[in-house]
Amino acid sequence: MPYTPSGFFCDRFIRERERRDGEGSLSKPIRFSGQDYNTLKQEYLQKKALFEDESFPATVDSLGFKELGHKSNKVKNIVWKRPKEICDNPQFIVGGASRTDICQGDLGDCWLLAAIASLTLNDKLLYRVIPQEQSFSEGYAGIFHFQFWHYGDWVDVVVDDRIPTFNNQLVFTKSAERNEFWSALLEKAYAKLHGSYEALKGGNTAEGMEDFTGGVTEFYEMKEAPKELYKIMKKALERGSLMGCSIDSLVPARFETRTTTGLVKGHAYSVTAVEECKQSQQKETKVRLVRLRNPWGQVEWNGPWSDNSKEWETLPKGEKEKLQHQNADDGEFWMSFEDFKKNYTKIEICNLTPDALEDDKLHKWTVSVNEGRWVRGCSAGGCRNYPETFWTNPQYRLRLLEEDDDPEDDEVACTFVVALMQKNRRKERKLGANLFTIGFSIYEVSNTMHGNKQHMQKEFFMSSNSKARSKAYINLREVTQRFRLSPGEYVIIPSTYEPHQEGEFILRVFSEKRNTSEEIENRIEADHPVPAPASTGEESEEDQQFLSIFQQIAGDQMEISANDLKDVLNKVVSKYKDIHTEGFSRESCRSMIALMDVSFMDGKGRLNLQEFRHLWNKIKQWQGIFKSYDFDHTGTISSYEMRNAINDAVVCFVRHSGFRLNNQLYDIITMRYANENMNIDFDSFISCLVRLEGMFRAFQAFDQSGDGNIRLNVFEWLQLTMYA
Incomplete structure (x- = not known):
């Protein structure tokens, strides 16, 4: 079904x-x-x-x-x-x-135009x-x-x-x-x-360029631009990349203000051509020129190489024709590459993905794409400044399989670009949403850990330094950066700067050669439960007290109902001053009975003495685990620690490795059981474990072939979900 x-x-x-x-x-x-x-x-x-x-x-x-x-x-x-x-x-x-068909109106979307x-x-x-x-x-x-x-x-x-x-x-x-x-x-x-x-x-222009191509954008600050920037721009246009640039405004309130040179601060321009020309007066002299366009369809650069400038007289007629020079107030103009670097502060180059162009002569990228989500209280761990929660962020295993064809300085390395994009923030503006400040870190996985698909634990990050990371955490839709690392396995950790910020994202890895990336996602599975041997030690005074209470309530039938179980447990748990709980609910006690009732789903809904003993042993063990994660002795545990607490709780009672959950299920557990402060109290902790073990047990009862798949009719589905 x-x-x-x-x-x-x-x-x-x-x-x-x-x-x-x-x-x-x-x-x-x-x-x-x-x-x-x-x-x-x-x-x-x-x-x-x-x-x-x-x-x-x-x-x-x-x-x-x-x-x-x-x-x-x-x-x-x-x-x-x-x-x-x-x-x-x-x-x-x-x-x-x-x-020239694009002229901006009364909307501040020059970046799009x-x-x-x-x-x-x-x-x-x-x-x-x-x-x-x-x-x-x-x-x-x-x-x-x-x-x-x-x-x-x-x-x-x-x-x-x-x-x-x-x-x-x-x-x-x-x-x-x-x-x-x-x-x-x-x-x-x-x-x-x-x-x-x-x-x-x-x-920013990058957002529009990517949404028109599916490409990935790299940013260059002019003051930090590489020496070969002209070559990069020239090559980018030749291979079909899109390009934009802008001039930062130091005063946000003065966006889109004109300078004396005719350029506009806080405004997006298109780079539409990059050319190198010979000048006729000095035949050995070459000049590098950049053509730009103002989306307004007017207001142009008035310095050297502008429409009417004298510099055009130094070019032969053939060069002018090659550049398609026109004297018109259409928002398009030329300027020298040197003036371009002096006046503009940022350039954006959108490289195309393999599906963008089919021409084999143009550069293509290998790309792997992963969707993810930061969930408050579970997988929204913030940056490395928050070591207690950083490890809970989504994790992606990156395998760099082939080195570059043209290594630099004989170094064996792989060139790749990581792009982390937050989703839907623009659409959610009307709800008050703003862009999160985002970034990522990359960690190298040791040879002994190759192939390990388990979520990396806090200890790994506490003892390891990042191999690479985004230059900064910034409130842009997408953060991108180019890297060169040796072939091998790595883990990429995308995160918001602060923890508890919830949202969706997409993580892309582009490379010139083959790579693979995938979320480190535990497979949902369970070994067939084999209860651990019960303790053979003498009964404690507490055990004897429980037995006495059970006998008093159970009567001659020696069985108790959910209401009876609620009374027994709450009387005892209330004596523990270091456990914060409002008491077990009738609903959670019904789930406990469903878990321990060996005559599963027969409608009996009661526990005998043996089943009750088994349940009480579980609760005592789970209580010890709960207290071990209650680091600040508040009687609650952080929802971020729930992943480890669940693993520890299951291992106590199931031989081998117990059951494992994936990240989506940890997200669901957090939303279902954590309070508004992202903490989980004792009764919620027990209720969660009872429900997990009970549902796994029910699934295995239906999984007759043991292949991890079941088929239920409507009655069986309702019977299972209503009883559990």
Whole structure:
């Protein structure tokens, strides 16, 4: 019988199933909001009506939540119109999509528009994001679609063509050609993907470039740029990489302020060309030039090599033609590479993954992708500054299998890039979410530990130094860094800077040669329980007292019910002043009876003396383990220590290695049993262990073949879950 878990676990289950069906790939993108473009288009053509997208309606909710929300005066005069209501003869694309088609409107998404401008340099990439054969004439039904890379999956986003206007002018992105609308509709689809137009306000160009390509971005600070930066930029453009740059503003309130040179601080630019030219007056002299574009579609550099500068007179006619030099206030301009380094503070280069280009002449990457989640109280351990919880973060085993073809200084090493991306923070802005400060560390695994797939314990990190790590923890959507390490096995630990911060992430490893990475994920399994021998020592006074109480309550039948068990346990446990508990509930006592009842699921629901003795021995052992993890003597244990406490508790009663859980189940245990302070009291601790052992025992009763799979009908499923 199929079982669908709830919440995040349901979502993850569905995503994994979709990938098995091939969904999420370029050839079979996921239908965003469940909308199929071709089906909807045919439906509205047959109805002879224009599509209206109910999942992203032409209302204030789609505009925003604060500055563009219901209480904002900015939205009062905005009217949603279709292109045919705005101008005569609207066109989707006029004369091919180009970087000059993108002019920023009244939305602070220059980062996105700079990424779109870079995208237009490569038709293959561009028309993968913008499927062709869309128009306002043949087959027009008011519906369009676009495709984006979205946290590991390709998604197809459908929109109608109603666009926000003010005085019959587009409010947001527009084209230099008044009757061209591909860029405005692309922006709308991207806004829908993230929940609203306002969600697009503020960002870095890397985010857009990656969502158009599935690539990975490397950042270079100009003051720390490598000597071969020009060569890196030149090679990057030749192999199809996208590139953006910006000038940091030291005063956040003065973002997008113009300098005397015509450049704008706190603003994103596209790098659209890098060239080296011979100057005619001195034939041996070469000049390195960089071409940039301002998404505003105007406001340009006015220094050397600007549109009207005298430097152009030093170039032969052929060189000018090669550079396609134009004198126009279109936001695009050239400047020398030296001036580029002096004026800009940061450059972003988005390298493409293997599925981005098929041309064998262009550089390709090997990539491995892992999805993960930080769960408060269980796997959100924070950075190395928090050694008590750092080890609980998700862990990923990296195997570098092949060294580079062109080693530096004869060093045998593997070049790779690690990219840690936090998910959905932009979409959740309306709920008050901000970007976490994130980073990662890399630890080398000794030869004796190769192949070990168990979660690395606290002791390993307390005694080991990281082999490499991200340069800094920073509040960006993605943190990336390039490394060179010897072939071997390593462990990558992604984390937020502070513990207890809950969110999803995706971890990617790109390399020039073969690598593998996978989460260190314990396999869910259990050895068939063989109870450890009972103690042969003399009964303690406490044991004798329990026997007396049991006999008094049980009566002639010598059996007790859940209510009886609750009374017995709470009377004794209340004498322990160092254990914080509000007492065992009737429900937890019923679970104990289900665990110990040897006539499993026969409906008896009572314990005899032998079963009660076994249960009491378990509780005493578990009590000792609980106290050993109660480091601060508060009567509770930290939820982060629950992983080790569970392992210790099981080993006490089951020979060999007992049962093992994976990270998702530890997450569930934390959410189910921890309090708001991420602590677990004694009765919750016992209830958890009882439920775990009982459910494993029940599973094994059904697993007749011993292959780790069972099939239940509805009655058996309900019988099992209701009794346990």
